[in-house]
Amino acid sequence: MKSSDQLASFVYDALNAGRSRGDITTALTQAGWSDAEVRDALDNWATGDFTPPVPRPRPFVSAREAFLYGLMFVALAMVAWHLTSLMFHLIDRWVPDIADTSNYYDTRDMRFSIASLIVFFPLFAVLNIRANRSMKANAGRRRSGVRKWFGYITLFLAAITLLSDLIWVIYALLNGDLTLRFFAKAVMVALVAGLIFAYFRADMTEDANAS
């Protein structure tokens, strides 16, 4: 038995036996459990005198959600990648730079990015709208563990991208490479990563408020 299971079954038994929450807290604290662990264990059960103790809803993981959010995550990643790639090619075309030897304009790359965006952006939009609608209909979906994980992984990647972008700008500045072309590309990366970050942070913050 895992220690968290032991704790959960102890709390259940104690509440079932009619012990007060204060007594249980004291007993567990004396046994060495941390305040946060005790609070979490007690929060699993609704307050009130009903016996047996009434469980509170907990985060859940479902294969259907993993499929939907996984697909949404991949769609978002493809959109972010190809959006940036297409922007880079457009900047290469519109912002001339004599010192940049990688001065090429690849129409095939651009067409592939356009095709990917045409497929993945509507997919992401539709999945996202559906996910939001189902959350409005059923607030319990907000507690989906899969959703939280994909949300925070996205936030993590967006944050890493923003930080790396900043490092590159500072490096280019120090190295004398901060041309208009480079700066325009850095701004585009910041725009894409920033938008994704802003969106998912708002989404995750709402979760934190909701639960």
Next chain:
Amino acid sequence: MQAEKTVPWVIGAVVLATIAAGVWSVGGPASAKQEKRDKVRMSDIQKLNGHVLCLAYATDRTLPDMLPSEEKTIEDCSPVPRLEDPFTEAAYSYERLSDTGFRICGEFEKPELIAYPASYDPETGCVGFQFNP
């Protein structure tokens, strides 16, 4: 709350604007076909370059004045690569500039997109080549 409402629209607008700019910049299927035809023409011109060098080495290291057809060519330099544009049937023009330089020209549809070779002149459609006797 606010961000969840506005950010999706901003993302959508950025994506659509980028797709539109991309399509506008890169051209549609017709322009892609033009690019493909230009690639064939450039590859023909590169093959003709090899052919000219072959003729020059076979004739006392002198550049030919003109490109002979298949019937009249030297056996060593046979078969003769395509001498005319396969799409317009117009002949590629060969021009001897000096003892060591020549150029081969064709009609390109998207001259501004041709980045290679560097000796390509978008104004005239000619590619300059060197011969070291």
